[in-house]
Amino acid sequence: MMQRVLALVKMELLKLIREPANLFLNMLFPAILTLVFGLAFGGLGGGDSSLFDTMAPGLFAYACIFLIMTVAMSFTDDRESGLLKRINVTPTTSTQFIGSHIITNMFIAVFQLAIVFLLSLLMGFRPNVDVLGVIMAFVFMLFLSLCSVGLGLITATIAKSAGAASGISFIFILPQMFFGTFMPLTEATRVIAAFLPSYYVTEAITTIFNGVSPFAVEILMQLGIIALMSIIIVILGIFLFKKYGKV
Amino acid sequence: MVMRNTNDDEKMQNLIDEFKKDISSKNNEILGYHDKIDALEQEIIRLQKLIPGETSKLKVKREKPEDIFDPDGASAVIVKDLVKQFGDVTAVNGINLDIKKGELFGLLGPNGAGKTTTINMLVGLLDPTEGTASVGGYDVKRDLNKIKEIIGVCPQEPAVFKFLKGRENVELFGNLFEMDKNVLKERADKFFEASGLKEASNRKAKGYSGGMLRQLNLIIALINDPKIIFLDEPTVGMDPRVRRKTWTFIGDLKQKDKTIILTTHYIEEAEALCDRVGIIDYGELIALGSPKELMKKHDAKNLEEVFMKITGRRILEGV
Structure with a gap:
């Protein structure tokens, strides 16, 4: 079983490295965004912290949200080129196949967080956090990547082509971008944000980076919420894709 | 009472x-x-x-259905009253077949006749609407996982990862069959050598020509040393030289006691390679036999004439 999963993970990672669009969206885009935001907002704001300091935790989630698009495009592209059918006539189970996507995207999320975190530090971001706090931030990001895989699967179910998938994925990307990362929230938008996975991740990482213990009750509650959300979204994504995804 | x-x-x-x-x-x-x-x-x-x-x-x-269908264990594929409907359209309409082990069986028919739909039901890509079938003694409805372990499928359109090298594609699919690394490498080397793709095997498939992609498509289908091989139009788009080479390749597989189910548009390909052929039209099996038997029965010089006579008549009769 592991031989199959590892082979698929290797293939997905090679896709990330060798497909320029994937490489840009998943690695270069978050890096460029962090540098631009650091340059633009690093000197703004009052008191001890700059505007960039308050935005940085949102940037971590921001990068991971775009996994929705790459996952959706990857599935639709493989479907269009007959590769999903081809894999389907091997003994590989759908659990192994989708599991390999989840593992790959968790890897990518970890890389993204590492890149954005290091570049943020370079741009002057100084979080009040210890090693355990950073580890907890990574755990939150892993759950967010799980949500992105699930939402990517739902997008791939609806989309007929890779091009359509990139457009439709914004249904899930935009609300999270505006109401679940670094944008200030109003009373109304906070209600919407309550349904968005990235909101809980940004809130938790912001709190952790402000020096609160990663095992504080509020953090653990947010961890529980994002864990539950990710499980529900992934199961829903797998169910919809298997039933209506026209493999 | x-x-x-x-x-x-x-x-x-x-x-x-x-x-x-x-x-x-x-x-x-x-x-x-x-x-x-x-x-x-x-x-x-x-x-x-x-x-x-x-x-x-x-x-x-x-x-078990397979025991009743195949008591002497001589059949590789048995199809009974197989029907596939897509809404109001009946793509396959009550096909019955018994393909013996080691047989090279050709499935012929015009475009949209139901050849690929039949194969897709046999390899588990589509659920039959009615009827049943067994592949390698396993029921397509109950034992799909076992079927997938013993088959190789070469789809009509080359399905390869373009960003992977030829060899990486073959290794990926070999790993999906959980093949031993050494055996996988050995078989891959042998196939690349035989197909003339040895040089290109370390290049990304993105740069392959149409013919090379089809050869790679075929190698992937055979890498797991399947007992039963489904080849769906494997030589479409190949130049005559490569096509002839592929015929020899397919003929060699038969010598190794593989059961091959071949769909093709090239009637001369079926005539040259197949032990028996079945002609499908409008989802129905309308002729079955060895090329010689069919030529004799329909008083034709070659299989193409048989094909034209049978399928053409159905058009004229408005079937």
Whole structure:
């Protein structure tokens, strides 16, 4: 079983490295965004912290949200080129196949967080956090990547082509971008944000980076919420894709 | 009231036993007998219901479909009354087939005749609307995972990861069959050498020509050393030289006792390679036999003439 999963993970990672669009969206885009935001907002704001300091935790989630698009495009592209059918006539189970996507995207999320975190530090971001706090931030990001895989699967179910998938994925990307990362929230938008996975991740990482213990009750509650959300979204994504995804 | 005693049960059991013996010796009539056994069993159940309070000692033991279909184990693929409907459209309409082990069987037919749909049902990509089929002795509805372990499928359109090198594609699919690393490398080397893709095997498939992609497509289908191989139009888009080479390649597979189900538009390909061919049109199997048998039966010089006569007549008759 592991031989199959590892082979698929290797293939997905090679896709990330060798497909320029994937490489840009998943690695270069978050890096460029962090540098631009650091340059633009690093000197703004009052008191001890700059505007960039308050935005940085949102940037971590921001990068991971775009996994929705790459996952959706990857599935639709493989479907269009007959590769999903081809894999389907091997003994590989759908659990192994989708599991390999989840593992790959968790890897990518970890890389993204590492890149954005290091570049943020370079741009002057100084979080009040210890090693355990950073580890907890990574755990939150892993759950967010799980949500992105699930939402990517739902997008791939609806989309007929890779091009359509990139457009439709914004249904899930935009609300999270505006109401679940670094944008200030109003009373109304906070209600919407309550349904968005990235909101809980940004809130938790912001709190952790402000020096609160990663095992504080509020953090653990947010961890529980994002864990539950990710499980529900992934199961829903797998169910919809298997039933209506026209493999 | 219908009365029944132990003797009736024994007689009925004897009848079933006789039928089963009969089935073993008459493989060609298996499908018909299977229906008779079904009817007989229904009758037994009906009789049991008519006797209140009495529990019958007669046990109706159903054989597995593959045992009934293939008692001598000589068949690789058995298709019985297979139907596939897409909404109002019937793509496959009650096909029956018995493909023997080691046979190279050609499935011919015009575009949209139902060839690929039939294959897709046999390899588990589509669920049959009605009917049943077994591949390698396994039922397509119940034992799909076992079927997938013994088959190789070469799809009509080359399905390869373009960003991977030729060799990486082959290794990926070999790993999906959980092949031993050394065996996988050995087989991959052999296939790349035989196909003339050795040089190109370390290049990304993105740069391959159409013919090279088709060869890679075929290598992937064969890498797991499958017992039963489904080749869906494997030589479309190949130049005549590569096509001839691929024919030799397919012919060699037959020598290795592989069962091959080949769909093709090239009638001369079927004539040159196949032991038997089945011609499908409008989802129905309208001719079945060896190329020679069909040519004799339809008084034709070659298989193409047979094909044109049969499918053309159906068009004229408005079938």
